[in-house]
Amino acid sequence: MRYAPLGTSGINASRVALGVMRIAEKSGEEASQIVQTALDAGINFFDTADGYAGGQSSQRFGTAIKDCHVERESIYIQTKFGIYRNPDSGDITRYDFSKDHLIKALDGELERLQTDYVDFALLHRPDTLVELDQLAEAFNELQNSGKVRHFGVSNVNPMQVELLQSAVDQKLEVNQLQFGLGHTGMVQQEFHVNMVDAPSLDHDGGLISYSRLKHMTIQAWSPFQYGFFEGVFLGNPKFPELNKELDRIAQQHEVSSSAIAVAWILRHPALMQVLLGSMTPSRLSDMAAGADIELSAQEWYGLYIAAGNDLP
Known part of the structure; x- marks a missing residue:
């Protein structure tokens, strides 16, 4: 496995990472086998999101990490947030970069992942109604509390990156794109x-x-x-x-x-x-x-x- 820096974060991550969007479909034993296979291949970076299977993917992955007896500091965990789903139907009804939503969403992910922090938190899709001052407050609170170490975006174009970066002190290190x-x-x-x-x-x-x-x-x-x-x-x-x-x-x-x-x-x-x-x-x-x-x-x-x- 080869490794490379992620942005300017100082983190040297595996060139391939494991995205666990569909891990909720697997049993606990199967999930542990998948995570162990990734670790054996040299993968040290894992990606999830609060909306994957209603949070169940993050929960199943967090349990698998524990079952594999992985030392938390030996891997990097990334999650994505900023999408609001109707709690009854599960349908996406808005994108939400408000301070309250982001902090609540991140806290939920930490609980599901059974960890005190994530290495990266990415804004999942662009919210055209973003209040930049609220976004900056959310990022500062999440960073100062130690809950998030680095930040990034997903499915965002260069001008949107520039707009977001103008408001936040933290460097946006990654952009997740198809x-x-x-x-x-x-x-x-x-x-x-x-x-x-x-x-x-x-x-x-x-x-x-x-x-x-x-x-x-x-x-x-x-x-x-x-x-x-x-x-x-x-x-x-x-x-x-x-x-x-x-x-x-x-x-x-x-x-x-x-x-x-x-x-x-x-x-x-x-x-x-x-x-x-x-x-x-x-x-x-x-x-x-x-x-x-x-x-x-x-x-x-x-x-x-x-x-x-x-x-x-």
Whole structure:
């Protein structure tokens, strides 16, 4: 397992992390096996959110950490907050960056995770009604109390980062964004500069270049999905050229095609971190192996083209 700094936090985290969104579906024994598999692979960073399975994912993960006898200081735990769900239906009814909501949500996560602090807390999705003074007060209280050590955002564009950063004293260290061979928009636009075709449309405000300039780590979620949760591209007959190229390169490196898909993201010099969500220990091990693969520039570009992209 390779490791890299997360933003400017001083934390050296595993290049791949385990996202535990679906761990609530597993039994206690299965959850412990999943966490232990991640630890054995060298993963030291774990991601959750207060809204995953109504908080049950964080609770199951917290128990699994205890069952695996993991020393708290040996791992990094990240949660996300700022989404309000109707307590009866579970439906999302608003995004909420108010001080009261954020502090209450974080306290609930600490209880579920069975820990006194989280290493990172991320604002889960942008709240256009954010009161910046309330956000600053919440961050200060959470940091000064020792409950949160570092902060970041998720699914936020550069101008939104600038707005939030203007209000808070804490450096926003990470931005969690969908990225992978099935979701390449962030790099498509970088190639189609000064053009008028569809890939030239800048949907994200130059997120990759901005993140590199600001030393902000991109955490790539759903690295094997295409579209917005439309399905995985691995082994999917809709993507014959991509899977053919993945299999060819995987055979050369003697790893799985999923490891190569991970390695493709990590090859980018932006020093991204990949969030793995598999709840199958064998698959998790196969995917994590991608952190040790260094693709050549030609392999990276070959996969990008095989995924259906072009070079103008």
